[in-house]
Amino acid sequence: MAEEIKLMKGNEAIAHAAIRYGCDGYFGYPITPQSEVLETLEELMPWETTGMVVLQAESEVAAINMVYGGAATGKAVMTSSSSPGVSLKQEGISYIAAAELPALIINVMRGGPGLGTIQPSQADYFQATKGGGHGDYHLIVLAPATVQEMADFVGLGFDLSFKYRTPAMILADGIVGQMMEKVVLPEPRPRRTKEEIEIQCPWAATGRHGRKERNVVTSLELEPDKMEVNNIRLQETYKHISDNEVRFKEYYTEDAEYIIVAFGSVARICLKAIEDARSNGLKIGLIRPITLWPFPYKEINRLSKTAKGILTVELNAGQMIEDVKLAVECKIPVYHFGRMGGIVPNPGEVLTAFNKFFPEATNNANL
Amino acid sequence: MKEEIIIAGFGGQGVLSMGKILAYAGLMENLEVTWMPSYGPEQRGGTANVTVIISDKSISSPVLDTYDTAVILNQQSLDKFEAKVKPGGTIIYDPAGIHRPPTRTDITVVPVDAMTAAIEMNNTKTYNMILLGALLKHRKIVSTDAVIRGLKKTLPERHHHLIPLNEKAIEIGMSIS
The missing domain is CATH 3.40.50.970 (Thiamin diphosphate (ThDP)-binding fold, Pyr/PP domains)
Structure with missing residues (x-):
């Protein structure tokens, strides 16, 4: 069908x-x-x-x-x-x-x-x-x-x-x-x-079902030794998630000299800006993190090895840029452009910001 | 084919629903569409606008700098969007309530006496459909047939008896513009 x-x-x-x-x-x-x-x-x-x-x-x-x-x-x-x-x-x-x-x-x-x-x-x-x-x-x-x-x-x-x-x-x-x-x-x-829940979620509070111990769901653990064990288990889970569940999407990154990092609908605004810029010979690529946690540190690090600079575009004062900076380990310049308080930039504003931070890119493209 | 449209006026004039009807017509013709409203307190009486993009390719940004077509229903919206119409583009507007008409000469300017026509139809609710008719005459984005099919699909059955009235309003919009 x-x-x-x-x-x-x-x-x-x-x-x-x-x-x-x-x-x-x-x-x-x-x-x-x-x-x-x-x-x-x-x-x-x-x-x-x-x-x-x-x-x-x-x-x-x-x-x-x-x-x-x-x-x-x-x-x-x-x-x-x-x-x-x-x-x-x-x-x-x-x-x-x-x-x-x-x-x-x-x-x-x-x-x-x-x-x-x-x-x-x-x-x-x-x-x-x-x-x-x-x-x-x-x-x-x-x-x-x-x-x-x-x-x-x-x-x-x-x-x-x-x-x-x-x-x-x-x-x-x-x-x-x-x-x-x-x-x-x-x-x-x-x-x-x-029945499916009982099989798939043996931890769930679904009734005792002949078990010796009751399933108790709580966040309280007053014994520090046990609470640390709980924390260690959580951190192991987070490590496992970080290793396996990073999701992202790249656009025009194969030959990109500069990278824009943006997420959500802002990534689409940036994509239009990039397509406009490319028609003028400006080689900008886009990486769009889909999982913001776990963050695609490795992938952005890889892109930073061939890029000359990165711009993050966000509807905030500069938040994801901190993760992007961690990813690139200070190897290349990373700048932020954002609007706040409910204002959404249009593609032209993104390009204006890009040109402000990377004037050399525009000069080269115009040659 | 790609048409980037802004429809702007007062809340209550049918701005958002006109955009919605256009978007559904695009869907009927298997085109890609985005419908991005201003969703603020405008809906309760201030200025309201909606960006509609209809394209045969996937659409990147739902937010735009410039537009192929602007459908303008009040002076504030004309002041805001006249400069944002691409050269060669079109402004469709109702002169009722406009005291500073568009001055650009590099675009097509289409005045449509839609409010007068709606009053003549004894149904001011047809206002936005008359303007839609004018839009479809001057920009061949979707067929009238697709608009009607879109209406049939989206309107609850109990409102289907109003479809001929809407079709008539589209025809009038085409004939007076």
Whole structure:
């Protein structure tokens, strides 16, 4: 059967993809620019078809703790919000990470800090990739650039999250949440049965089933010796994820003399800028990290060996640039261009910034 | 083929839905489309705009510097977007409420008395479809047939009786522009 192509917003695609993945529960609280996730789920009424629970909680804090509870029973559960709401969820996210539970968290970022603005932003990069909540933990962070990726990363996020028992985050921005484009939704699959959950998630709190020890899901461990062991186990998991799950995409890097690093919808703005520049003989390439954690350090390091300079373009004051600088080990210049507070640069602005940082590139191209 | 379009006016004039109808028509013709709205408080009465790109190749940036076509529904939007139309491009605008009309001579300027025509149709909700008709006459982006098929696909059944009215509005838009 030919897959049907649909036209929808990124936020709507997330809702459709969640139902089709066999998600067991969504718990959320409305906030622009991601309210369509909850709205679409309520329109689709999956509780009548797949049995998926959709619940508008009384707050973001309540929603993430419902996710914590659902995840503890081995269910595929998720929440979504935008920047200020995701800040509220951080305590719960830290607990979920510490309890080694799978869960999917979606942040459709808006301009901050504070209540900020509802327009697009990428200023939660640090929060998403460096912790966010307290303690030594990581989330698997996926950065979609298209509506198709919004749909695809729901399944990918859940799969990785269950594989490593680590919460995953889709870190999108207002552009990719609000824009409509073509999407092929994943094939629907049934929710896992109770028996499947018991087999696949032996750690889950699903009842004793004749076991001697109860499964206890907690982030509390008052004995420092044991708590250190827990931390070491988490770090081993993170090492394993870093070694195996780095995802990225390269464009025009084969002959590139300069590299732009950008993620999410901004990478697409940069791609247009690069295509315009290439028609004038300027050899710029693009690398788009898809996993922001684990970050593609090795790949950017490889590109830095043949490039003369790197520009990061972000909707923030310069956050991912710190990881890019770590990757290139100070071997070549790395600059940042960003707009903040909900302003989105157009491709022309990106090129103007590039020319400002690398005037020699433009001079050579004009020869 | 690639058409980069900005549609801009007041919230409530049908800016976003006109863009949506255009995007669905592109989908009907198996083209690549992006529809990128301003989604801010504009929707509640300020200026609203939407960027629609329709192309036979994959689309990189949904955010643009310049446009092939601008459909302009108020003075603020004209002031903002007139300079951003590519040379050789097109501005389609309703002169109602415009006191400083476009002055560029390197683009095609098409005034469309859409509000007057909508009032004559006794249904001001046809306003954006009249402008869409004018757009489709001057820029052969998608066929009227594709627009109608798109409407059939996206409108709930209970609104399908309105499709002939919309088709009529498109025809009027084509005839008066």
